[in-house]
């Protein structure tokens with residue numbers, strides 16, 4: 113009698129193990145199918161992109177504009193050329209004030 117009970121327990125454990133295994137396999141298959149579906153979607157999207165808009169990758173590759181630096185004729189400070197103030201002789205200054213000071217100095221000197 114003890115032997116029969118033991119046999120039933122072993123059988124039950126075996127069945128339980130097999131069910132667990134089946135569950136795991138099923139779950140793994142579902143995950144694989146989901147991954148496959150995702151890959152297919154991505155491929156379809158990539159195909160649609162390549163056939164439609166071309167050169168999309170080059171959009172983000174634009175290098176930032178490099179500005180020319182110039183030196184102020186009065187104080188020697190270096191600053192972007194777009195902020196330069198020039199006088200009638202073509203001299204470059206960092207500000208309107210330095211242009212004025214330079215002109216005043218020039219007119220004062222003999």
Ligand SMILES: [Zn+2]
Nearest residue numbers: 184187206210
């Ligand atoms: Zn200056």
